[in-house]
Amino acid sequence: MTSPIQFRKFAAAAATAALLTAGLTALPGSAQAEWRGWNIHVPDYPVSLGMDQFTAEIAEKSGGKLTGKTYHSGVLGSQPDAIEQMRLGSIDYAVFNLGPMGQVIPATNVVSLPFIFKSMDHMHRVLDGPVGEQLSDAMAEKGIVALAWYDSGARSFYNSKKPITTPDDVKGMKVRVMNNDLFVNMVASMGGNATPMAFSEVYSSIKTGVVDGAENNWPSYESTGHYEVAGYYSSTEHLIIPECFCVSKALWDGLSDDDKETVKSAARRSAETQRELWAKRSSASREKVISAGVKFNEIADKAPFQAAMKPVYDKFIAENPDLEGLVKAIQAVD
Numbered sequence: 001m002t003s004p005i006q007f008r009k010f011a012a013a014a015a016t017a018a019l020l021t022a023g024l025t026a027l028p029g030s031a032q033a034e035w036r037g038w039n040i041h042v043p044d045y046p047v048s049l050g051m052d053q054f055t056a057e058i059a060e061k062s063g064g065k066l067t068g069k070t071y072h073s074g075v076l077g078s079q080p081d082a083i084e085q086m087r088l089g090s091i092d093y094a095v096f097n098l099g100p101m102g103q104v105i106p107a108t109n110v111v112s113l114p115f116i117f118k119s120m121d122h123m124h125r126v127l128d129g130p131v132g133e134q135l136s137d138a139m140a141e142k143g144i145v146a147l148a149w150y151d152s153g154a155r156s157f158y159n160s161k162k163p164i165t166t167p168d169d170v171k172g173m174k175v176r177v178m179n180n181d182l183f184v185n186m187v188a189s190m191g192g193n194a195t196p197m198a199f200s201e202v203y204s205s206i207k208t209g210v211v212d213g214a215e216n217n218w219p220s221y222e223s224t225g226h227y228e229v230a231g232y233y234s235s236t237e238h239l240i241i242p243e244c245f246c247v248s249k250a251l252w253d254g255l256s257d258d259d260k261e262t263v264k265s266a267a268r269r270s271a272e273t274q275r276e277l278w279a280k281r282s283s284a285s286r287e288k289v290i291s292a293g294v295k296f297n298e299i300a301d302k303a304p305f306q307a308a309m310k311p312v313y314d315k316f317i318a319e320n321p322d323l324e325g326l327v328k329a330i331q332a333v334d
């Protein structure tokens with residue numbers, strides 16, 4: 001005989017199946033299908049812990065009505081693919097680096113210009129103001145709702161050959177970059193050859209010599225094990241790119257005002273946690289790789305690298321005259 005509990009489980013499962021069959025993710029006022037969350041990072045990474053906090057909080061605040069499962073470690077595919085999937089509504093929430101987003105949403109490219117931000121604090125001030133709103137609006141037009149900004153530190157070059165101390169050292173070097181023409185131009189402006197490639201392929205590509213190196217922040221350099229195959233890390237700090245906690249517009253538009261509030265504040269709180277964890281992980285990762293034998297060189301004077309980026313800016317403005325105002329607005333923030 002079917003017990004009431006078994007029956008309720010069966011009924012809930014049947015209701016979920018019916019919703020999935022109908023292609024719906026939300027039914028106002030009742031249980032909703034579990035949301036699918038995409039994440040590129042390993043489970044103990046600050047982004048991952050922020051996302052875990054988010055799912056725990058929405059479930060608790062909604063009394064179990066809003067639930068999500070985050071697929072860590074990039075098992076749902078590469079970032080460019082995931083951006084598309086969110087636009088189509090098959091990924092419900094994710095933390096995306098804005099680097100690869102520029103290919104789909106050109107306005108977001110302004111944060112991927114080398115040396116556009118003077119520091120992480122500068123980036124926070126910019127994102128918290130009108131520029132942040134303009135970026136969010138551009139993303140929403142393409143089906144992605146940005147709810148909060150996560151930190152991703154500063155990216156520097158690393159490779160298996162030698163320390164980089166001047167832009168000339170990049171000449172002839174094969175460097176993996178994230179999927180965006182801007183980054184190809186950035187490396188080319190120093191005489192290097194850039195290859196856009198998925199994050200998951202970088203370790204073996206360095207190991208087998210397909211590329212000489214890549215560029216990233218301390219936590220990613222460490223968590224991916226890239227430091228094991230590319231032992232020179234040089235602090236160019238040429239990119240400071242934010243990451244966004246995003247939900248698909250299809251999902252967002254189907255939420256009640258109360259649920260929107262729950263989701264938004266959980267995303268914001270997760271970003272506060274992520275930023276704290278980020279600062280700690282950055283120093284821990286740096287210490288870990290240096291004690292594992294990485295040769296780190298500090299580049300005190302970044303001016304030659306900044307000067308080398310002039311053609312990147314010139315080309316960008318020539319190709320996107322409508323975005324010049326946004327670039328100037330970022331530069332004008334103190």
Ligand code: GTR
Pocket residue numbers: 040079096097099152178198199215216217220243
């Ligand atoms: C990391 C970032 C990821 C991904 C990765 C990459 O720093 O958090 O979202 O963009 O870099 O280089 O592909």
